[in-house]
Amino acid sequence: MKKLINRPQDVVTDALRGMAAAHGDLVRVNFEPNYLVRADAPVRGKVGIVSGGGSGHEPMHGGFVGMGMLDAACPGAVFTSPTPDQMLAASQAVNGGMGVLHIVKNYTGDCLNFEMAAELARAEGIQVEQVITNDDVAVQDSLYTAGRRGVGVTVLVEKLAGAAAEQRRSLQEVADLARKVNAQGRSMGMALTSCTVPHAGKPTFQLGEDEVELGIGIHGEPGRKRIKLAPASEVAAMLVEPILADLPFKSGDSVLAFVNGMGGTPLIELYILYAEVTRILEAKGIKIARNLVGSYITSLEMAGCSITLLRLDEELTRLWDAPVKTPALRWGV
Amino acid sequence: MPITRDAVARWIQAYAAVLAEQKDQLTQLDMDIGDGDHGENMNRGFQAVLAKLPGVADKDISTLFKTVAMTLISTVGGASGPLYGTLFLQMAARTAGKQELTPSELAEALKAGVDGVMSRGKAVAGDKTMVDALQPALEALQQALGQGVELAEALNRAATAADQGRQATIPWVAKKGRASYLGERSAGHADPGATSSHLLIQCAARTLG
Numbered sequence: 287m288k289k290l291i292n293r294p295q296d297v298v299t300d301a302l303r304g305m306a307a308a309h310g311d312l313v314r315v316n317f318e319p320n321y322l323v324r325a326d327a328p329v330r331g332k333v334g335i336v337s338g339g340g341s342g343h344e345p346m347h348g349g350f351v352g353m354g355m356l357d358a359a360c361p362g363a364v365f366t367s368p369t370p371d372q373m374l375a376a377s378q379a380v381n382g383g384m385g386v387l388h389i390v391k392n393y394t395g396d397c398l399n400f401e402m403a404a405e406l407a408r409a410e411g412i413q414v415e416q417v418i419t420n421d422d423v424a425v426q427d428s429l430y431t432a433g434r435r436g437v438g439v440t441v442l443v444e445k446l447a448g449a450a451a452e453q454r455r456s457l458q459e460v461a462d463l464a465r466k467v468n469a470q471g472r473s474m475g476m477a478l479t480s481c482t483v484p485h486a487g488k489p490t491f492q493l494g495e496d497e498v499e500l501g502i503g504i505h506g507e508p509g510r511k512r513i514k515l516a517p518a519s520e521v522a523a524m525l526v527e528p529i530l531a532d533l534p535f536k537s538g539d540s541v542l543a544f545v546n547g548m549g550g551t552p553l554i555e556l557y558i559l560y561a562e563v564t565r566i567l568e569a570k571g572i573k574i575a576r577n578l579v580g581s582y583i584t585s586l587e588m589a590g591c592s593i594t595l596l597r598l599d600e601e602l603t604r605l606w607d608a609p610v611k612t613p614a615l616r617w618g619v
Numbered sequence: 620m621p622i623t624r625d626a627v628a629r630w631i632q633a634y635a636a637v638l639a640e641q642k643d644q645l646t647q648l649d650m651d652i653g654d655g656d657h658g659e660n661m662n663r664g665f666q667a668v669l670a671k672l673p674g675v676a677d678k679d680i681s682t683l684f685k686t687v688a689m690t691l692i693s694t695v696g697g698a699s700g701p702l703y704g705t706l707f708l709q710m711a712a713r714t715a716g717k718q719e720l721t722p723s724e725l726a727e728a729l730k731a732g733v734d735g736v737m738s739r740g741k742a743v744a745g746d747k748t749m750v751d752a753l754q755p756a757l758e759a760l761q762q763a764l765g766q767g768v769e770l771a772e773a774l775n776r777a778a779t780a781a782d783q784g785r786q787a788t789i790p791w792v793a794k795k796g797r798a799s800y801l802g803e804r805s806a807g808h809a810d811p812g813a814t815s816s817h818l819l820i821q822c823a824a825r826t827l828g
Contacts, residue, residue: 319693340696363660365655366696367700369694369695369700370701394795394797395696395701398701398702398739398740399700402692424800430792431794431799431800431802432800485656486646486650486655486656490655503797503800505653505654505797506654507654507797
């Protein structure tokens with residue numbers, strides 16, 4: 287393992303110290319329990335939005351704390367969900383009297399810990415709603431799995447729900463909006479390499495020089511199947527087709543196209559992929575009304591990408607354009 | 620012979636020692652079908668438990684279990700934190716005020732714990748989870764005690780049943796947790812949670828009997 291770290295057990299706290307130093311104007315960092323809140327929290331009269339998950343997905347979630355997006359983020363150990371006491375403390379810190387929305391990716395650990403946190407927060411009289419993201423079309427949504435994973439659409443839910451909360455909508459309205467975004471978004475990812483969890487010290491899986499994993503999540507876990515490396519045009523089709531088939535998206539739809547890097551893929555490759563996505567969607571009469579290209583929900587240094595498509599309407603488009611000021615996403619201000 | 624409070628503390632200490640020793644193997648199992656953090660997470664949690672034990676050295680068994688539970692819930696994360704935390708929290712609820720346990724009280728406490736795990740994780744036997752080691756262990760313990768078998772032997776049978784339960788998970792396709800995302804590819808590997816649960820029961824057999 288070759289990483290720019292001090293000790294593996296200090297990775298998360300060292301990174302949090304760095305975020306506090308780099309973005310002290312936007313976020314405050316709390317240690318033991320670990321969480322980040324926007325510098326002006328709690329905002330009175332506004333629904334507080336809390337998300338969280340394992341570390342190693344940077345900039346998610348800590349990079350999205352600030353005006354117009356998250357009020358707090360709870361980082362767990364690398365690829366391990368945070369604990370209920372972190373989520374409870376974060377919820378208390380951002381409760382501005384309008385209740386708190388928890389945005390939870392559908393992974394067993396995240397769901398169990400957020401469920402316990404919600405029980406604890408409600409016992410203290412804090413109103414809590416939870417929205418679970420589950421947009422990954424690589425996983426069959428059946429009784430025989432833990433259900434679809436929450437991946438790329440989580441970033442979009444956080445932005446759009448954040449904008450809705452900023453408009454002073456009620457907890458119920460913000461939660462409904464978040465659920466609508468989740469219901470209209472789909473994702474699929476692939477990996478060119480594994481990644482190395484600092485504690486484990488070696489790659490989570492081995493891939494041959496000419497192999498890729500199709501249908502991965504965001505934790506370095508292997509995907510649904512292993513295939514031979516193909517040109518970007520074919521990879522784009524392998525990712526986009528199952529997404530289009532699933533909602534389904536149809537000719538005339540407007541979408542937000544999100545091409546996400548997994549941490550180790552340069553922008554030049556993401557743009558190549560975005561060009562292919564554009565070509566595929568144009569051929570089907572689907573209009574890309576908004577886009578996001580870059581590494582926003584990652585798996586450490588994994589090379590690879592995911593594609594997320596979100597069906598847009600006027601309301602979602604306006605909320606997407608609304609101002610946001612966070613360490614990793616910033617416009618309109 | 621009743622199970623003393625000190626024996627329960629030795630159980631927890633023995634498990635912490637085994638986790639420290641086996642954490643790399645548990646993590647490797649989890650790398651095969653998950654994300655490679657189970658050994659590390661469990662070890663982090665039980666090292667924190669070890670640090671808390673002296674503070675409750677004069678307290679009853681329930682307080683001991685509750686301390687373990689709350690420490691795991693606040694330090695482990697992942698699915699293991701809430702699940703193992705719930706196991707010990709339910710055992711704490713069933714042992715209120717007790718300085719010693721009879722074998723049948725231990726079995727009742729363990730039953731409450733296993734029921735709690737199943738309800739928290741919404742998992743049943745056959746899903747390829749820790750339940751597949753805990754449930755057979757509990758049944759073996761109950762059956763042996765029902766037949767009048769000595770505690771030490773009953774716990775040995777429970778440990779054997781847990782081990783068989785763990786081995787039985789090898790060919791299965793996971794239905795819960797992160798391994799379920801691998802579909803057919805999760806087959807051929809023992810479940811990490813069933814493995815750590817087997818170790819827990821094995822430590823009980825070594826310390827409580």
